[in-house]
Amino acid sequence: MTRLPVSGRIDGPVLLTARWVVGHRDGRHVIYDDGVVVFEGDEIVFVGHDYPGAVAERIDYGNAILSPGFVDLDALSDLDTTVLAFDNQPSWKKGRVWPKSYMDRAYEMYTQEELAFQKRYAFAQLIRNGITTALPIASLFYREWGETDAEFSAAADAAHELGLRVYFGPAYRSGNSYVDENGKIAFFYDEERGFRSLAESLAFAERIEGLASPLVRAMLAPDRLETNTPDLLRRTADAGRDLDIPIRQHCCQSGLEFDRITGAYGMTPLEWMDSLGVLNERMLLPHGEYVAGTRNVDRPGRDLDILKNAGATLVHCPVVSARHGGFMDSFSKFRDMGVRIGLGTDTWPPDFIQNMQIGILLSRVTDGSIESVRAEHYFDAGTLGGADALRRPDLGRLQAGAKADIIVIDMGHDRIGHVIDPIQTLMMSSSGRDVTNVVIDGRFVMVDGRIPGFDAKAEQARAQRQFDGLVARYPERTYGHPPVEEIFSSAYPRLGRKG
Ligand SMILES: [Zn+2]
Incomplete structure (x- = not known):
């Protein structure tokens, strides 16, 4: 995908395809093999096969599940x-x-x-x-x-x-x-x-x-x-x-x-x-x-x-x-x-x-x-x-008239193994780390694992510092006020490096 503007939004209908689409029909989820989801603005306009209309952008996610978020x-x-x-x-x-x-x-x-x-x-x-x-x-x-x-x-x-x-x-x-x-x-x-x-x-x-x-x-x-x-x-x-x-x-x-x-x-x-x-x-x-x-x-x-x-x-x-x-x-x-x-x-x-x-x-x-x-x-x-x-x-469902809240779950990488059924395999060998793309309200908010404006590595380092600061103050808020080492255990003896 190359033409995505900074806003994450594309003017005109966007057509997404993947090996499996979890659509919604007659009050329940259904799976469209090699299915299509089309959305325009914040709304889904089509889910199924063979969309007849013109679109502004087509994206094929390949061996993946297109799912409601x-x-x-x-x-x-x-x-x-x-x-x-x-x-x-x-x-x-x-x-x-x-x-x-x-x-x-x-x-x-x-x-x-x-x-x-x-x-x-x-x-x-x-x-x-x-x-x-x-x-x-x-x-x-x-x-x-x-x-x-x-x-x-x-x-x-x-x-x-x-x-x-x-x-x-x-x-x-x-x-x-x-x-x-x-x-x-x-x-x-x-x-x-x-x-x-x-x-x-x-x-x-x-x-x-x-x-x-x-x-x-x-x-x-x-x-x-x-x-x-x-x-x-x-x-x-x-x-x-x-x-x-x-x-x-x-x-x-x-x-x-x-x-x-x-x-x-x-x-x-x-x-x-x-x-x-x-x-x-x-x-x-x-x-x-x-x-x-x-x-x-x-x-x-x-x-x-x-x-x-x-x-x-x-x-x-x-x-x-x-x-x-x-x-x-x-x-x-x-x-x-x-x-x-x-x-x-x-x-x-x-x-x-x-x-x-x-x-x-x-x-x-x-x-x-x-x-x-x-x-x-x-x-x-x-x-x-x-x-x-x-x-x-x-x-919570992909059907015409619903909000365009769509996620892509990669089922094509080599850790997934052999797929027996997209949802059954999802429940056995997938994880949140397989979510690659996210659209919310018609806006691409995560593309190929990256969220615009969110530097995951730097934010994690900051989160660790902030959390360590909280843990350091645990003695104040703990019954009897023991030192941190007594409050929190280690799985195994911790051998620090001396000198
Ligand atoms: Zn709770």
């Missing part, structure tokens, strides 16, 4: 700190949950500039992995309180510049967990502060929706269920309805959350949300692990009925769940019940393909069945499931 409902958007938890547990001893001594003087661990950098850096990584619509998530453990208007204004600029489609807004909360003097997890609440940060997030949402940007849309992000009060949840639900925007609320995520909600309210997290009247089709719920009526919860409850009737979407993040030793029970059971499911990356690497692969494997293990989950079930969740959660029938 992935919709990431819990998209990594910071320099991931959960990776530190991989072999360093328990989290209350390892600086993840802060001690009271730190909580009383908690501060922003990154400068405004560093916060802006990590969002832009993460957005580029999402694009590199074929994610074309992202609902960013970042940890509040490293914040003074909630996320801020300023960093999300910078993030909006980054999304526009890089060309990523996003739904987002500053995360807020009524409180936080901390480690008390005896090494026990406790909760602190400041409801008024929660209302103030909700008000800031609403102002941001109204401003963003007022932009009428084709790429950047608003979402409400009341962080974790166990750190929110009933009134914060009700006000959030009301605002979501008034603005008609999605709400993402972490729920059914952890044993800590489950114990906190059942202890305080005598109901499961889902029963509690249902009793508050805050569950509806606008709600996105990561991570769906602690649901009564499944093997993960030793307690009866109405959770399965509530999930079925609420119309909310479970946000399933296979890699981060599996790394923590847990998993949804189960993708296939919820799917068979008609519960809506979308996918998220939530951790590093934000490799959407890897998430689908791990998801299929662990779903089969969880179900004890090789037949319970098929490749297309996860592919559907990663495309159609996410788009439906956002109530966007023009996303």
Whole structure:
């Protein structure tokens, strides 16, 4: 491809071809062998074979899949700190949950500039992995309180510049967990502060929706269920309805959350949300692990009925769940019940393909069945499931009238091996590194692995420096304040070079 202008946009229809095109017909994905996708401006005008019209540009990607871009409902958007938890547990001893001594003087661990950098850096990584619509998530453990208007204004600029489609807004909360003097997890609440940060997030949402940007849309992000009060949840639900925007609320995520909600309210997290009247089709719920009526919860409850009737979407993040030793029970059971499911990356690497692969494997293990989950079930969740959660029938599918959000997955290189079926092989031997080209809203945002304006090597070096600076300050925020070497383990003894 030679004539691509700096804008990434081509005037007139663009025709793309590849060995396989994942099109959409009669309400489901289909595969066109040696297929064609034609888009003009931001919209797809044709998918299939033998386009009859004239075009301004033709690009053949050869032995590749042309696929709808992935919709990431819990998209990594910071320099991931959960990776530190991989072999360093328990989290209350390892600086993840802060001690009271730190909580009383908690501060922003990154400068405004560093916060802006990590969002832009993460957005580029999402694009590199074929994610074309992202609902960013970042940890509040490293914040003074909630996320801020300023960093999300910078993030909006980054999304526009890089060309990523996003739904987002500053995360807020009524409180936080901390480690008390005896090494026990406790909760602190400041409801008024929660209302103030909700008000800031609403102002941001109204401003963003007022932009009428084709790429950047608003979402409400009341962080974790166990750190929110009933009134914060009700006000959030009301605002979501008034603005008609999605709400993402972490729920059914952890044993800590489950114990906190059942202890305080005598109901499961889902029963509690249902009793508050805050569950509806606008709600996105990561991570769906602690649901009564499944093997993960030793307690009866109405959770399965509530999930079925609420119309909310479970946000399933296979890699981060599996790394923590847990998993949804189960993708296939919820799917068979008609519960809506979308996918998220939530951790590093934000490799959407890897998430689908791990998801299929662990779903089969969880179900004890090789037949319970098929490749297309996860592919559907990663495309159609996410788009439906956002109530966007023009996303997650390649068909005339849909947005031109298209990715190219290289299936021709020698590490892929022999292909049995493009989607089945994708789920066995591909990875996010095979995504070579990305079009979002009709703009080429990544071409031959390169994102204009993003120097991947230099940005990675900067990310490492910024992250190392954060890790160096871990003793301040860790129970008992041990030195860094005691907080984080090494796989093997580290032998430094002497002299
Ligand atoms: Zn999450």
